[in-house]
Amino acid sequence: MPSAVSRPQRNEKGKLPGYGAAAIKGNSMAVGGEEFKQILKGKGLKVTNQRLAVLEAISECPDCHLTAEEIYDKVKAGSPEIGLATVYRTIQLLLELHLIDRIDLDDGFVRYEIGDMGTSVSGHRHHHLICLECGRVTSFRDDYLEELERRIVQTTGFRIVDHEVKFYGRCRECGGNLIEEK
């Protein structure tokens, strides 16, 4: 399989922090390795090195927005024997457990990031600023949408439990607030 072709890249920003063989540490995880193990056990699921390694890879760099392939590569660095299918299966599992989120940054790649752990229910998820120029993605948090949510409930009867927001524009480095563009 030619892996070079599908390498996600956008304007050279593919320099993710280098990772050594750092699996199963269980400390840098947002969820915490122990907590994750408990969740698995509680559901009658088995705790495997592969599962720990995948969650570890995703939580190590919350702003990396990794693709499945990138997660695979990161995990493989520490556990060369892991299979891509297992990565996909684990991603699926983590999504169902709401430990990670699937995000679409409109660059044609499906990406994943560590979840906001429980806070999502109260609508405090973080959001993304996407620079149309350099492709850089910046995260930010804001509870400002609560007022808007309140209004939506009143007008539509829609009870909101979560939301996702993406802003497109131009970051400071690309001339963002300096340029007077129509």
Add this chain to the structure above:
Amino acid sequence: MPSAVSRPQRNEKGKLPGYGAAAIKGNSMAVGGEEFKQILKGKGLKVTNQRLAVLEAISECPDCHLTAEEIYDKVKAGSPEIGLATVYRTIQLLLELHLIDRIDLDDGFVRYEIGDMGTSVSGHRHHHLICLECGRVTSFRDDYLEELERRIVQTTGFRIVDHEVKFYGRCRECGGNLIEEK
């Protein structure tokens, strides 16, 4: 599995509201057939029945959120000889012309909808309420985010030209604002 409004299951397609052979009318289009033709001519591109038919199909039902396959089926009803590749190529073209938008409703399908025609620049795009229960998708408009955008510019220097918002919850029919869910 939620079998709601416009929810195509995998391996099942074309159960959308039936559409007659209604291509090349050029009137129900948000852009207007004539306007579209002018845009094409202005770019030195050719005006073809296929292109008109694809834009027509997408703009006929702004809330349908059609997939490429569904667009193909709709167009085929009026022009049986069209090829799927042409639909994909036309979708690509329309995206580049900013006449349509690609949207991700988190159901595993890539969808397209007619663009908000120019208003996007001023941040007035419409957004989506996604019911986690029945999968129904409701659109709404709101300028409320302008204040939030203003704040983002101030704190991050990010100049915003567009945004996309998705709200997840439960629609009125599914018990939305009636249920006291923690």
Add this chain to the structure above:
DNA sequence: CTTAGTGCAAAGCTTTTGCACTGCA
């Protein structure tokens, strides 16, 4: 008349699945 655009089929990629093996509980 020129060549962009199209239809068809084949190729490409990403993600899923079948099956025998492995290792957690």
Add this chain to the structure above:
DNA sequence: TGCAGTGCAAAAGCTTTGCACTAAG
């Protein structure tokens, strides 16, 4: 030990691409 979980490879989807033909300008 038993069976969930895994690795591998094959399959399945969806989208793109090569090529000869068609039709817009």
